[in-house]
Amino acid sequence: MKQMSFFFLSLLLLVSCASTPPSPENYLILASNERPREDRTEAVGTKFALSTQGSYSTQAARDVLAEGGNLIDAAVTASFVLSVERPQSTGIAGGGFMLYREASTQKIYAIDFRERAPLKSEERMFLGADGQPDSKLSQDGILASGVPGMVAGLSEIHQRFGKLPWERLVKPAIDLAERGFPVYPHLAAALEARAAALAREPAAKNIYLKKDGSPLKAGEILAQRDLARTLREIARKQRDGFYKGPVAQKFLAYFRQKQGLITEKDFADYEVKWREPVRGRYQGHDIVSMPPPSSGGVHVIQVLNFVERDALQTKGFLSANSIHLAASALQSAFADRAQYMGDPDFVKVPVQGLISKDYAGVLRSKVVMDKARSADQVSAGDPLPYESQETTHFSMIDHEGNMVASTQTINGWMGSGLVVPGTGLVLNNEMDDFSAATGAQNLFGAVGGAANAVAPKKTPLSSMAPTLVLKDEKPVMALGAPGGTRIISCVAQTILNSLEFRMPLFESVASVRYHHQWKPDILQLDPPGPAPEVLKALEELGYKVDVKPTGCFVMAVARESTPEANILRAVADPRDIGTSQAE
Numbered sequence: 182m183k184q185m186s187f188f189f190l191s192l193l194l195l196v197s198c199a200s201t202p203p204s205p206e207n208y209l210i211l212a213s214n215e216r217p218r219e220d221r222t223e224a225v226g227t228k229f230a231l232s233t234q235g236s237y238s239t240q241a242a243r244d245v246l247a248e249g250g251n252l253i254d255a256a257v258t259a260s261f262v263l264s265v266e267r268p269q270s271t272g273i274a275g276g277g278f279m280l281y282r283e284a285s286t287q288k289i290y291a292i293d294f295r296e297r298a299p300l301k302s303e304e305r306m307f308l309g310a311d312g313q314p315d316s317k318l319s320q321d322g323i324l325a326s327g328v329p330g331m332v333a334g335l336s337e338i339h340q341r342f343g344k345l346p347w348e349r350l351v352k353p354a355i356d357l358a359e360r361g362f363p364v365y366p367h368l369a370a371a372l373e374a375r376a377a378a379l380a381r382e383p384a385a386k387n388i389y390l391k392k393d394g395s396p397l398k399a400g401e402i403l404a405q406r407d408l409a410r411t412l413r414e415i416a417r418k419q420r421d422g423f424y425k426g427p428v429a430q431k432f433l434a435y436f437r438q439k440q441g442l443i444t445e446k447d448f449a450d451y452e453v454k455w456r457e458p459v460r461g462r463y464q465g466h467d468i469v470s471m472p473p474p475s476s477g478g479v480h481v482i483q484v485l486n487f488v489e490r491d492a493l494q495t496k497g498f499l500s501a502n503s504i505h506l507a508a509s510a511l512q513s514a515f516a517d518r519a520q521y522m523g524d525p526d527f528v529k530v531p532v533q534g535l536i537s538k539d540y541a542g543v544l545r546s547k548v549v550m551d552k553a554r555s556a557d558q559v560s561a562g563d564p565l566p567y568e569s570q571e572t573t574h575f576s577m578i579d580h581e582g583n584m585v586a587s588t589q590t591i592n593g594w595m596g597s598g599l600v601v602p603g604t605g606l607v608l609n610n611e612m613d614d615f616s617a618a619t620g621a622q623n624l625f626g627a628v629g630g631a632a633n634a635v636a637p638k639k640t641p642l643s644s645m646a647p648t649l650v651l652k653d654e655k656p657v658m659a660l661g662a663p664g665g666t667r668i669i670s671c672v673a674q675t676i677l678n679s680l681e682f683r684m685p686l687f688e689s690v691a692s693v694r695y696h697h698q699w700k701p702d703i704l705q706l707d708p709p710g711p712a713p714e715v716l717k718a719l720e721e722l723g724y725k726v727d728v729k730p731t732g733c734f735v736m737a738v739a740r741e742s743t744p745e746a747n748i749l750r751a752v753a754d755p756r757d758i759g760t761s762q763a764e
Contacts, residue, residue: 221236221753221760221761221762222687222691222752222753222754222755222759222760222761223686223687223750223751223752223753223761224750224751224761224762224763225748225749225750225751225763226748226749226763226764227580227746227747227748227749227764228246228579228580228749228763228764229243229246229252229255229577229578229579229580229749229763229764230577230578230579230738230739230749230750230751230761230762230763231243231255231259231575231576231577231738231751231761231762231763232575232576232577232736232737232738232751232752232753232759232760232761233259233263233573233574233575233736233753233759233760234263234267234270234573234574234575234663234734234736234753234757234758234759235259235262235263235266235267235573235758235759235760236266236758236760237262237265237266237353237357237362238258238259238262238263238266238575239259239753239759239760239761239762240760240762241258241259241262241353241354242255242256242258242259242262242575242577242762243255243762243764244353245258245345245349245350246579246764248345248349249344249345250343250344250345250349250350251342251343251344251345251579251583252281252577252578252579252583252584252585253281253338253339253342253343253344253585254339254343254344254345254350255577255585256279256281256338256575256577256585256587257335257338257339257343257347257350258350258351258353258354259575259577260277260331260335260575260587260589261273261335261350261351261353261354261412262353262354262357263573263575263589264331264354264589265354265357265358265405265408265412266357266362267368267573268368268389268403268405268595268607269367269368269371269372269375269571269594269595270571270572270573270590270591270594270663271331271572271573271589271590271591272331272591272596272606272607272609273329273331273332273411273412273415273423273606274326274329274331274432274591274596274601274606274607274608274609275296275329275330275331275589275590275591275592275596275609275611276294276295276296276327276329276330276331276334276589276590276609276611277294277295277330277331277334277587277588277589277590277645278291278292278293278294278295278471278475278587278588278589278643278645278647279291279292279294279334279338279585279586279587279647280292280458280469280470280471280584280585280586280587280647280648280649280659281338281342281583281584281585282469282582282583282584282585282649282651282656282659283342283583284579284581284582284583285581287654289458289469289649290455290458291455291456291457291458291471291472292334292337292338292453292454292455292456293330293334293453293454293455293456293471293474293475293640294330294331294333294334294335294337294453294454295327295330295474295611295640295641295643296326296327296328296329296330296609296611296612296640296641297327297328297330297447297451297638297639297640298327298328298612298615298635298636298637298638298639298640298641299327299328299441299442299443299444299447299637300442300444300446300447300450300637300638301442301444301637302442302612302635302636302637302639303635304634304635304636305635306318306324306635307319307324307612307615307617307635308617308618313618314617314618315617316613316617319610319612319613319615319617320593320597320610320613321378321597321598321610322439322597322598322599323436323439323440323441323442323597323599323608324441324442324612325596325597325608325609325610325611325612325613326441326443326596326597326599326608326609326610326611326612327609327611327612327641328443328447328448328451329423329451329609330451330453331589332415332419332420332422332423332424333420333423333424333451333452333453334453336419336420337420337453339419340419347416347419348416348417351412351415351416352416354412355409355412355413355416358404358405358406358408358409358412358605359404359406359409360404361402361403361404361405362402362403363399363400363401363402363403364397364398364399364400364401364402364403365399365758366399367757367758368399368403369396369397369398369399371571371594371595372389372390372396372397372595373396374594375594375595375598376390376394376395376396378595378597378598378599379396379595379598380394381598381599382599382600382602383602384407384599384600384601384602384603385595385598385599385600385607388403388405388407388600388605389403389595405605406605407603407604407605408604408605408606409605410604410605411423411428411604411605411606414426414427414428415428424448424449424451425448428604428606429445429448431601431602431603431604432601432604432606433445433448435601435602439599450638454526454640456471456472457472458470458471458472458478459471459472459478459479459482459532459536460482460536461482461485461486461536463482463485463486463489463676463680464489464680464681465652466650466651466652466657466680467650467651467652467654468481468482468485468648468649468650468676469648469649469650469651470482470646470647470648470649471588471645471646471647471648472525472532473522473523473524473525473530473532473642474522474523474524474525474526474640474641474642474643475642475643475644475645475646476518476522476642476643476644476669477643477644477645477646477647477648477668477669477672478646478648479522479530479532479535479536480514480515480517480518480535480644480646480669480673481646481648481669481672481673481676482536483510483513483514483517483535483536483541484507484510484511484514484669484670484673485673485676485677486536486537486538486540486541487506487509487510487513487514487541487544487545488506488507488510488545488677488681489538489541490542490545491506491545492681493506493507493677493681493682494681494682494683498678498682498692499692499693499711499712499715500711500715501715501718501719501722502550504695504704504706504711504715504719505550505719505722505724506548506550507670507673507674507677507695508695508697508704508724509545509548510544510545511669511670511673511696511697511698511699512697512698512699513544513547513699514669515666515669515697515698515699515700516699517535518642519630519699519700520630520632521535521630521632522632522633522642523630523632523633523634523639523642524633524639524640524641524642526639526640527636527639528632530632551722552722552723571590571591571592571593571594571663571665572588572589572590572592572645572662572663572664572665572668573588573589573590573663574586574587574588574589574647574661574662574663574734574735574736575587575736576647576659576660576661576736576737576738576751577659577738578656578659578738578739578740578749578751579749580747580749582655582656582740584649584656584659584738585659586647586648586649586659586660586661587647587661588645588646588647588661588662588663588668590609590611590643590645590663591607591608591609591610591611592609592610592611592613592614593610593613595607596608596609596610597609597610598610611641612635612641613641614633614641614642614643615633615634615635615639615641615642616630616631616633616634616635616642617635644665644666644667644668644669645661645668646661646662646668646669646672647659647660647661648660648661648672648676650676650679650680655740655742656740657739657740658676658679658686658737658738658739658740659737659738659739660672660675660676660735660736660737660738661735661736662733662734662735662736662754663733663734664731664732664733664734665732666696666698667696667698667731667732667733668733670694670695670696670697670698670731670733671694671696671731671733671735672735674692674694674695675689675690675735675737678690678692679739686737686739686750686752687752689737689752690735690737690752690754690755691752691754691755691756693706693707693710693711694706694707694731694733695707695731696731696733702725703725703726703727704719704724704725704726704727705727705728705729705731706726706727706728706729706731707728707729707730707731708728708729708730709728710726710728716728730756734753734754734756734757734759735752735754736752736753736754736759737751737752738750738751738752739752749763750763751763
């Protein structure tokens with residue numbers, strides 16, 4: 182058991198960057214002070230291992246498995262409970278991605294149940310009167326919401342792979358919403374930050390604010406009884422419980438009242454997309470991740486390809502050289518993201534070129550070791566010749582080799598800040614993930630281009646990266662994270678920590694991270710960062726260094742083969758309040 186006490190602090194061994202590389206164990210982030218006294222960030226078993234960004238969700242998933250359910254049943258129930266437990270991050274009026282490895286066939290499915298742009302959407306809908314992007318339109322209010330996909334996705338996945346009755350899987354979420362639970366500090370911070378938006382209308386105010394207008398505080402009970410009624414309707418009628426009947430009627434009436442864009446036809450036309458996963462290779466392992474319209478999987482593989490030839494282990498963990506190379510890889514990846522990435526149903530995305538090792542070699546050749554590149558010196562490459570902020574995540578594995586990695590979201594804290602009256606549904610603000618104009622930045626500072634312009638029924642670009650790692654077709658690891666654009670850097674670094682630096686799973690997840698996304702031109706590092714000498718060396722290379730939390734929380738599971746048995750391990754990022762269980 183790893184006992185920890187303060188938020189975003191770490192042990193720090195002061196060493197010169199010219200001396201023997203420091204041990205990774207000296208750079209572990211200590212646990213959130215929100216964590217219960219008994220640390221539940223790591224769990225080990227032989228039957229299953231679960232890691233979710235909540236506590237009720239992990240327990241609900243375990244209970245389902247104990248009753249004879251399979252891993253998909255556990256994933257469905259965890260998704261619904263997380264929608265209640267983390268209303269600031271996800272919800273049944275949101276959407277997500279899921280990777281599922283079916284052990285019996287060894288097939289990996291990539292399921293896209295993200296929000297889509299309403300049929301009435303227009304490319305210039307988020308430009309103000311002056312012709313410039315207006316973030317208020319895309320982030321707050323009724324126009325910010327895309328067509329939800331969560332219930333459609335979970336229903337379709339369950340119908341194809343589930344074992345236990347649907348009603349049984351939704352019940353824990355109903356019970357939690359009905360009885361309520363104590364607000365935890367992270368949720369309290371989100372409610373405080375979004376209090377003004379939540380106060381605009383009674384439906385949100387009556388749930389998340391007190392009678393005096395102040396937000397619920399840590400320790401006070403949050404009950405969501407309207408949401409419980411909505412979940413009961415979904416439990417009875419599956420997909421139709423959301424997209425038809427009384428829930429849909431209230432939802433669509435609210436959009437008509439607010440002059441929103443979502444209509445009955447948007448609900449009727451919503452389709453879950455079953456896509457082909459994107460695949461790469463690193464250090465003899467298969468890296469399988471989510472394809473476009475997620476940029477996450479493509480760019481995780483691109484970053485790994487970029488650094489593979491340099492053998493980062495020889496340069497030292499968290500050394501200036503290893504950080505410089507990985508940051509350079511991230512710069513190139515985000516420049517390409519802005520240029521090429523979008524919904525493949527609408528634009529041609531050069532996926533095979535972007536994940537080509539030869540293309541990565543071309544990008545790597547533009548980097549010198551004695552000087553950082555400014556944003557102006559980095560532009561999108563040409564992959565065509567090589568063609569062939571708030572979110573939640575959970576990862577699961579069982580003894581048969583089934584694996585699930587799923588990232589789900591409503592985008593920003595509390596989404597658009599609106600709640601559909603009588604339903605408890607927090608509306609997403611996923612439309613902000615589109616590019617309002619070429620070169621405009623979204624909520625997470627990511628720059629977009631024409632490939633990600635708004636269009637009816639189009640899926641906005643995402644950085645979510647649910648990822649599976651295999652070796653010789655056998656499970657090694659499943660992981661992913663919330664965190665907006667930072668998902669790409671923290672998932673890639675967790676894989677590097679495990680496969681390149683040979684770190685145990687807990688250390689791979691808990692180590693100090695860094696992030697660079699091209700624009701803004703800043704190298705961000707978890708506090709207190711690496712050794713002072715390394716920070717100084719990075720600044721001398723020309724980096725603008727900002728030591729502050731990267732805000733990305735990895736949930737990972739792994740299988741470790743021993744002569745006696747296959748050990749299953751789960752780790753929830755100690756920076757956050759997620760939990761792990763195993764048996």
